[in-house]
Amino acid sequence: MKIASFNINGIKARIEALPAWLDEAEPDVALLQEIKSIDENFPREIFEDRGYNVETHGQKGFNGVAILSRLPLEDVSRGLPGDPDDEQARWIEATVMGDHAAVRICGLYLPNGNPAPGPKYDYKLAWMERLRARAQELLTTEEPVVMAGDYNIIPQNEDAARPEVWARDALALPESRAAFRRILNLGFTEAFRARTQGPGHYTFWDYQAGAWNKNDGIRIDHFLLSPQAADLLTDCQIDKEIRAREKPSDHVPIWITLDA
């Protein structure tokens, strides 16, 4: 089972690049972030015509997540539990039946949190505490769980080309990294680091200042796997070359394969 995550930075703007990538990469499941669209305006037919089931959790203008899946989706749930007043569309989960395992798949768009300190940073840390609580709940099922998306977290200095630039940024502050580790320490495996070590691996390059041409990137899109999912992991790769295409997102896809 191939599962991809891709922050597309606007479905309208990616109306050509996204289907083109999908046709080449052929993921069984694609988790999308920043669709920046209400559910009614999401162009689901483009994906349904390619054999994908489409589940969206959108809002006007900003944020928004979606799941595309060639396999049937069951028990779809929208919104991260823990704050009924939170109106930002950043979380969706569903169960996918593989050939020999059911996988609970969660797509997330974690708050950016800048400027820090401030109310946006407080919201980020509170959201991460809710994520930790949900992750702990999911572990009790003792079934394969995948939580993937744009975490807006640079886990370590080796995950940035210029870590000094990010030292006081919400993506890299010690409190942000500690909140991310707190989730990992529940027993989750970060799929990319389970298979590839060392610096120079990024999933985001800013549009500004020629960041892509200078390879001035950061690694902020992650797959976290429960122990039962980690047992099934067979590959994890970043589709870096996508960033060099016409009208790219500022993020590139990352994907895993599971023997599920």
Next chain:
DNA sequence: ATGTCGTAACGTTTACGA
């Protein structure tokens, strides 16, 4: 280089978020 991009709206330009 205050350097870019995407979205919304009292829209043809500005504000905001990233």
